[in-house]
Amino acid sequence: MANVEGMKLIPPHNRFKGGMPKIGIRPTIDGRRRGVRESLEEQTMNMAKAVAKFLEENVRHYNGMPVECVIADTCIGGVAEAAQAAEKFAREGVGVSITVTPCWCYGAETMDMDPFIPKAIWGFNGTERPGAVYLAAVLAAHNQKGLPAFGIYGRDVQDAGDTTIPDDVKEKLLRFTKAALAVANMRGKSYLSMGGVSMGIAGSMVNPDFFESYLGMRVEYIDETEFIRRIEEGIYDKEEFERALRWVKANCKEGPDNNPPEMQVSREKKDKDWEMVIKMTMIARDLMVGNPKLAEMGFEEEALGHNAIVAGFQGQRQWTDHFPNGDFMETILNSSFDWNGIRQPYILATENDSLNGVAMLFGHLLTGTAQIFADVRTYWSPEAVKRVTGKELTGLAANGVIHLINSGSAALDGTGQQTKDGKPAIKPFWEVTPEEVARCLDATQFRYANLGYFRGGGFSTDFTTRGGMPVTISRINIVKGLGPVLQLAEGYTVELPEDVHDILDKRTDPTWPTTWFVPILTGKGAFKDVYTVMNSWGANHAAVCYGHIGAELITLASMLRIPVCMHNVSEDRIFRPSAWNAFGTNDLEGADYRACAAFGPLYGRK
Numbered sequence: 001m002a003n004v005e006g007m008k009l010i011p012p013h014n015r016f017k018g019g020m021p022k023i024g025i026r027p028t029i030d031g032r033r034r035g036v037r038e039s040l041e042e043q044t045m046n047m048a049k050a051v052a053k054f055l056e057e058n059v060r061h062y063n064g065m066p067v068e069c070v071i072a073d074t075c076i077g078g079v080a081e082a083a084q085a086a087e088k089f090a091r092e093g094v095g096v097s098i099t100v101t102p103c104w105c106y107g108a109e110t111m112d113m114d115p116f117i118p119k120a121i122w123g124f125n126g127t128e129r130p131g132a133v134y135l136a137a138v139l140a141a142h143n144q145k146g147l148p149a150f151g152i153y154g155r156d157v158q159d160a161g162d163t164t165i166p167d168d169v170k171e172k173l174l175r176f177t178k179a180a181l182a183v184a185n186m187r188g189k190s191y192l193s194m195g196g197v198s199m200g201i202a203g204s205m206v207n208p209d210f211f212e213s214y215l216g217m218r219v220e221y222i223d224e225t226e227f228i229r230r231i232e233e234g235i236y237d238k239e240e241f242e243r244a245l246r247w248v249k250a251n252c253k254e255g256p257d258n259n260p261p262e263m264q265v266s267r268e269k270k271d272k273d274w275e276m277v278i279k280m281t282m283i284a285r286d287l288m289v290g291n292p293k294l295a296e297m298g299f300e301e302e303a304l305g306h307n308a309i310v311a312g313f314q315g316q317r318q319w320t321d322h323f324p325n326g327d328f329m330e331t332i333l334n335s336s337f338d339w340n341g342i343r344q345p346y347i348l349a350t351e352n353d354s355l356n357g358v359a360m361l362f363g364h365l366l367t368g369t370a371q372i373f374a375d376v377r378t379y380w381s382p383e384a385v386k387r388v389t390g391k392e393l394t395g396l397a398a399n400g401v402i403h404l405i406n407s408g409s410a411a412l413d414g415t416g417q418q419t420k421d422g423k424p425a426i427k428p429f430w431e432v433t434p435e436e437v438a439r440c441l442d443a444t445q446f447r448y449a450n451l452g453y454f455r456g457g458g459f460s461t462d463f464t465t466r467g468g469m470p471v472t473i474s475r476i477n478i479v480k481g482l483g484p485v486l487q488l489a490e491g492y493t494v495e496l497p498e499d500v501h502d503i504l505d506k507r508t509d510p511t512w513p514t515t516w517f518v519p520i521l522t523g524k525g526a527f528k529d530v531y532t533v534m535n536s537w538g539a540n541h542a543a544v545c546y547g548h549i550g551a552e553l554i555t556l557a558s559m560l561r562i563p564v565c566m567h568n569v570s571e572d573r574i575f576r577p578s579a580w581n582a583f584g585t586n587d588l589e590g591a592d593y594r595a596c597a598a599f600g601p602l603y604g605r606k
């Protein structure tokens with residue numbers, strides 16, 4: 001049993017320089033004095049206050065910090081007050097804008113014109129004053145000017161004095177805000193490419209244009225020799241290393257060595273590998289976000305880190321042909337805990353697959369949870385399973401399963417040993433308990449690396465994800481002439497009977513973590529059957545995020561102008577900027593492509 005005595009939550013904090021983006025609320029109003037404006041001031045400002053309160057009570061940043069709303073100092077009746085609000089928002093670091101109004105106001109005179117800040121407008125559904133008329137007018141202005149905005153219009157008429165936010169409006173406010181905060185929080189951060197291209201995987205040809213134009217991020221590149229320099233010159237916190245080593249020895253149990261006996265290495269070599277992979281873990285983290293401890297040791301430059309909200313490690317092959325593989329490092333950094341306590345995951349893609357790293361980042365930004373990185377390895381049809389095991393697949397697995405498995409980078413949270421309402425779950429790190437940490441560790445074995453693949457050794461993470469978790473798999477793919485596209489599939493993790501699992505797992509690599517995934521089928525297109533989901537996947541990897549977050553991903557992609565090429569989210573959950581309607585309302589997928597192409601990447605420049 002893992003020992004979690006004294007394990008504490010490291011309180012949510014900002015790892016990066018500067019403040020967290022705030023949500024700016026803009027109450028707009030009919031500017032006519034001598035009656036009209038005065039009669040609306042209170043109601044309008046109350047709408048702004050209600051939205052601010054609702055969001056502050058119901059949304060957290062991805063790092064667990066509370067969100068902060070800033071309301072314009074006055075209602076906005078015209079351009080002077082719009083400029084005043086913009087000035088206040090710039091001063092306060094606003095990254096998300098929500099305009100609210102119960103009445104008619106002057107569209108282009110009151111609108112938010114900042115092209116980089118995601119925008120929504122809630123037009124009150126009442127009829128004493130026409131909030132919806134303003135909503136329509138200002139959305140038309142947004143569309144005409146190429147500044148897409150999300151329209152929120154409640155379904156049912158409210159009375160003028162009603163200060164409540166209807167449930168359908170709440171749902172849209174939340175969907176918009178979560179995605180908009182994701183946009184704001186990744187902006188200005190980096191992807192850290194540690195190493196180069198892994199085994200010709202195109203996602204590890206890290207493309208700065210994509211990161212800059214679509215995500216507002218930069219790419220930092222370092223050579224993996226930096227790990228060796230830091231290890232040999234002792235550029236890591238020695239006290240932490242000793243503590244980490246003790247913790248790993250006590251809590252990370254080594255499973256059986258699966259290599260043929262003649263290839264197996266000595267205990268001494270394994271112990272050396274443990275030391276090395278712990279150092280790699282600390283160094284990768286320090287490279288990503290810095291470490292003040294290094295400055296105390298005289299390494300001021302290294303102490304700063306690369307401002308990386310996500311990173312990738314090449315590993316294969318030049319590194320792993322000689323040194324221990326990155327599996328332990330990737331697993332631990334992606335998990336919601338380590339020897340320091342329960343803490344925010346660091347998002348790290350194996351094989352430096354930056355496009356899968358971005359999918360992991362999206363999932364983390366939207367939920368605060370740890371992510372599983374996996375190969376989309378095998379579709380097992382019911383017939384093939386029957387042939388190989390003699391058993392029928394049943395229940396959720398009856399139509400076949402997809403085997404998600406890669407040697408590294410699956411967070412230990414991926415064991416599914418946390419619980420929500422008594423069911424297996426992956427929770428935002430700030431909700432994870434020490435007992436759940438112990439269960440995740442107990443469900444995991446660290447098994448000596450497959451020496452056929454990894455000549456330098458190391459330890460791979462071996463667990464099987466518990467079934468019954470709602471999850472979403474996703475990935476960004478880049479296509480020449482088209483640009484990036486997002487694909488996703490909502491579904492469930494399933495558990496197979498132990499004997500069936502064993503036979504299938506042994507055919508693959510039993511030293512790696514397995515997630516059995518079943519997508520929700522719609523009977524149409526890519527979701528005709530499980531085989532077609534697998535067959536339509538655009539690359540070798542997927543990011544697995546707990547929860548059905550397809551709708552949130554679609555909203556986020558529309559903000560960044562990344563079209564969604566494959567999804568199984570029902571139309572009633574899809575929320576995109578109002579301009580998307582102008583590109584066609586019958587075929588939403590085609591309209592998405594046309595809209596993304598017409599507006600171009602959020603931060604694109606010619």
Ligand SMILES: C[C@H](O)[C@@H](O)[C@@H](O)C(=O)CO
Nearest residue numbers: 316351375406407453540
């Ligand atoms: C060990 C192998 O090279 C695996 O890492 C390989 O199958 C992949 O993961 C490819 O994405």
Ligand SMILES: [Mn+2]
Nearest residue numbers: 351374375406
């Ligand atoms: Mn892989």
